[in-house]
Amino acid sequence: GAVVSQHPSRVICKSGTSVKIECRSLDFQATTMFWYRQFPKQSLMLMATSNEGSKATYEQGVEKDKFLINHASLTLSTLTVTSAHPEDSSFYICSANSYSGNTIYFGEGSWLTVV
Amino acid sequence: DAKTTQPPSMDCAEGRAANLPCNHSTISGNEYVYWYRQIHSQGPQYIIHGLKNNETNEMASLIITEDRKSSTLILPHATLRDTAVYYCIVRVALKTSYDKVIFGPGTSLSVIP
Numbered sequence: 001g002a003v004v005s006q007h008p009s010r011v012i013c014k015s016g017t018s019v020k021i022e023c024r025s026l027d028f029q030a031t032t033m034f035w036y037r038q039f040p041k042q043s044l045m046l047m048a049t050s051n052e053g054s055k056a057t058y059e060q061g062v063e064k065d066k067f068l069i070n071h072a073s074l075t076l077s078t079l080t081v082t083s084a085h086p087e088d089s090s091f092y093i094c095s096a097n098s099y100s101g102n103t104i105y106f107g108e109g110s111w112l113t114v115v
Numbered sequence: 116d117a118k119t120t121q122p123p124s125m126d127c128a129e130g131r132a133a134n135l136p137c138n139h140s141t142i143s144g145n146e147y148v149y150w151y152r153q154i155h156s157q158g159p160q161y162i163i164h165g166l167k168n169n170e171t172n173e174m175a176s177l178i179i180t181e182d183r184k185s186s187t188l189i190l191p192h193a194t195l196r197d198t199a200v201y202y203c204i205v206r207v208a209l210k211t212s213y214d215k216v217i218f219g220p221g222t223s224l225s226v227i228p
Contacts, residue, residue, distance in 0.1 A: 006158075034215055043202075044159070044218040093158050097214065103149070104216055106158035 003027060004096050006107035013084055013114055020080045021110045023050075023094030029074035030096035035067075038091040038109075050077040050094075084114040119203045124223040127197075133190040135222050137203030140184040146207050148179060150188045152199040153221070159202065162188065193226045200224070 003026040013019045023033055031052045036044040048069055049057040056069035066088075068080040081088050095106045120138045127133040139148065149164040163170055163177045165186075170177040176189040190197055202221040206214060 004158075036218075043200075043220050044153075046215060046217060049215055091156070095159075095216070103161050103164060105161065106151075109156070109158045111156070 004030075004033075004094060004105045004107040006092075006094055006110050008110060009108060010111045011113070013112070015085055015114055016083055018080055018082045019084055019112060020078050021092055021094075021112070023077045023079070023096075023107055025075045025096045025098075025105075028096075028098050030077075030098075031074060033071060033077040033094055033096045034104075035069065035077075035079050036093045036095070038093060044093060050079075052077075081112065084112070086114045088112065089114045119205055119219055121201070121203055121219065121222045123220060124225070126225050126227055127190075127193045129195060129226050129228050130192055133193040133197065133224060133226070135188040135190075135201050135203075135224065136185065137188070138185045139203070139205045142183050142205050143207075146205050148177065148183075148186045149204040149206065150175070150177065151202045151204065152197075153202070154196075154199040162201075193224075195226050195228065198224060198226045 005024045007022045011019055033050040035047045037047055038044045046059050047062045050069045050071040052071045052074055058064045066082055071077040091109050091111055093109045095104050097104050147164050147166050150162040151159040153159045163172055163175050165177045165179055179186045200221040200223050202218055
């Protein structure tokens with residue numbers, strides 16, 4: 001079945017640096033992918049919608065200059081956390097819609113720790 | 116998309132059926148009921164979805180009331196590995212690839228030995 005893969009699964013970076021997280025649809029093309037973040041003991045919060053070949057759409061309150069999203073191909077979207085701070089430490093999850101199964105598939109998630 | 120309400124937490128004895136309710140009283144005629152679960156530190160996992168008929172797969176059964184205002188996810192023989200947060204989501208079918216999904220708080224299911 002359809003699979004969405006994220007990389008890296010865990011990353012530690014220093015405060016002030018940038019870190020990139022990749023999201024790939026492995027056996028289907030995804031013109032749209034979605035990025036979520038999740039803090040401990042909380043639900044997933046939608047950050048932005050990543051559109052292939054065009055600008056991402058950000059949810060209210062999400063800084064587009066801090067969370068850069070690039071969707072350069074039909075199988076890859078990237079989220080770059082720029083000038084990371086400890087409060088950006090979180091679990092980041094991507095998802096993509098699959099027409100064939102009329103459902104949404106999620107990546108395994110990426111743990112970001114900013115020290 | 117219609118809003119859903121779920122109990123924040125439930126317990127279930129191992130080997131027994133786990134019945135997780137979801138209320139979606141404002142559901143529209145073209146909206147499906149989806150269930151996902153999230154085991155700690157993993158991405159959400161698809162379980163099942165349905166429109167108005169009851170559905171069953173290898174993981175679970177989905178019972179949707181006749182008026183479609185509520186549904187129940189049934190895990191027939193819960194195991195310790197079923198301990199997770201379960202999310203009930205109501206949304207239209209995928210007419211376009213940019214139909215986004217908004218998560219509520221879900222139900223934290225604890226399966227007890």
